Amino acid sequence: MARTEAFFDTGLRADGRDPSQLRKISCKVGAFKQADGSAYIEQGKTKILATVYGPQEIRGGKSKVLHDRALINCQFSMAVFCTSERRNRPRGDRKTMELNSMLQQTYEAAIRVELFPRSQIDIFVEVLQADGGVASAAINAATLALIDAGVPMKDYVCACSAAMVDDFPFLDLSHLEEIVVGSMVTFACLPRSKQIVLSEMSGRLHLDYLDKVMDAALKGCEDVFHIMDSIVRSQVAHMAAAMG
């Protein structure tokens, strides 16, 4: 029961949430003017910045050109100061490479790439502060940045992490919780069609638990969707009002 105690001190988690609660999400869409689209998201203490450039002409070699769809180019970096232990380099290590390909595959499935043949869409994600759920927060930030850039997508891509602790599914883990549980899943989905575009698991989990934890994570994704949707709608309403 030790693990539960770490989670439940007084019936609540260390940061005062109950198991199915997300951390506070605050974001700013269009944080930077120079990029075609940008978004900054704070999910608890995880702070992430995403910018989108494109669709634009392919940079570098012509050999990268895809004749039937757009090329999605992602760069995932974690600032050297983003974790409590200073990192040696911002990108190029295994963790960031892994997150990079995760991001790329997720958005290849979600962006309507067939509309932009022979062009390139750049998604740059920068983690400024990491406190658990980096992958899911990065995907949420990139989604908002893509929406800001006006890149056509099938739906919002919403991501959420979850873990099983003594028969209970817990949503949106902080760094401390990630260390304690050992095993964790991250799902990203297109909430309206209930399609899963990213599924990632670390550690090991009993098969009996997979359904439970997946349902919980997808519920979390839906919650994230409602938050992001309301932010985007209020932003657009604000812009429309400014235009008169």
Add this chain to the structure above:
Amino acid sequence: MTLSEGEKKYILDSVNDDCRIDGRQRNNYRLMQVETDVIDHANGSARLRIGETEVLVCVKAELETPKPETPDRGAIQFFIDCSANASPQFAGRGGNELASDIQSCLDRAFSSPSVLDYTALCVERGHFSWTLFVDILILQCGGNLYDAVSLGVKAALYNTVIAKVAVKFLADNKPEVEVSSDPSKGFKLDVTNVPCFMTFLRIGNHCVLDPSLEEESCGQGSLVVGITVQGIVTHVRKVGPGSFHPTSMEDALNTANAIGPLIHMQLLSKLKEETADKRGFLR
């Protein structure tokens, strides 16, 4: 940024008339915004914005064994990351060259022992001293990176608090570090003599301060001057293509001597009156 001949001529004429394209005079800076304590688990951090340029500077102090040649001194190390967020050109290794340019400028400017009290960073002679890792992330690139970076570094160092530690020698004469149990106890750095850079960009026959990205793309080389609050020039470097005449170089140094102290004082007074209301990037 690529400009047409017409646009370049427009910028050139505007500098000649001492009324630049955004209405500034040649010696005017753009609006600056600074905010400290933006990263939770750092000893000090600052986010600084000049116009469209935005940098995030973070200071982390780590206990290390001092170098044998300087057993009673701490050290400072700079690392600059030109994030791809700032420009797609920086993707992959694209920003490395610019980053190492700025880094070498900072290394030079901070190499003098009068800049920071490095002996205050020593905990136990020959055994432990603090190394300050100053990590700079370029978030947006709207011209005048050198100035923004150096002012950001000064703000972050001002914000830095380092834990008080004591060293106890065990029976076998091995030193052991004891950290004070009160986390609020710590010491701050004296940043009075930390220099900041002023970039003089030559456009036509004149130099402008705080050039924007448009102006930088039609400039003919720039002069980066490190200057302290007393107006002492600590560092001069010509960067980029182009050349300077000795008299225009002298003019630039005189201007730096006059304006530099004002910038230092403005920055420090803003940092002192900063309120507890932090909104970070959500602002």
